[in-house]
Amino acid sequence: MVREMMMMGDNPNLVEVMINGKPYKMKSPSDIEYMREIANTxxxxxxxxxxxxKKLDREDMAVLTALNLADRLKKKEDEIERLNETVSRLMSENEGLKRNIEELTKELNDFITAFDRSKNFKL
Structure with missing residues (x-):
């Protein structure tokens, strides 16, 4: 059950959510749908x-939930780090390829110039 209360002006949004059968009021500048999604998670x-x-008390359930969320967060942080490393490697590789293209373009232009000169050369 979710009850929404929009605050006026620059005040944050307020929403009441149920977590583990207990009502909680969430107040955040985030939109209500986002807060609802977090609470549902x-x-x-x-x-x-x-x-x-079923024998766990509220505190133990909360701690285990926090550990699960921390695990998800850590895995996402590790994934972001791996992706950043991949992006850095690809950017470096891209710079090397750009240099190769520039060198090959210069060689091609030199070849074209030499070829054009050779057409004008008569035996």
């Missing part, structure tokens, strides 16, 4: 953890 994770072990 946390609620879903807690529900899944509770299904695996």
């Amino acid at each position: 946390v609620d879903h994770m807690i529900t899944e953890i509770r299904k695996m072990n």
Whole structure:
């Protein structure tokens, strides 16, 4: 259950969400749909953890949910780092290819110039 309350002016949006059966008010400059999505992610994770072990108390479920979210975050950070390294490598490779093109273009132009000169040469 989500109840929306739009604040006026520059004030942040306010939304009430249910997480693990308990209402929480979220206040953020983010749009309400985004806040709702975040709350639903946390609620879903807690529900899944509770299904695996019904004896866990709220605090343990919250800690396990936080660990799962931290794991997701770390994996995404590692993926971003790998992607940044790949981008850097590709940019460097691209610069090398540009230099090769420039060198080959110069060689081609030199060849064309030499060929044009040879056409005018008579035996």
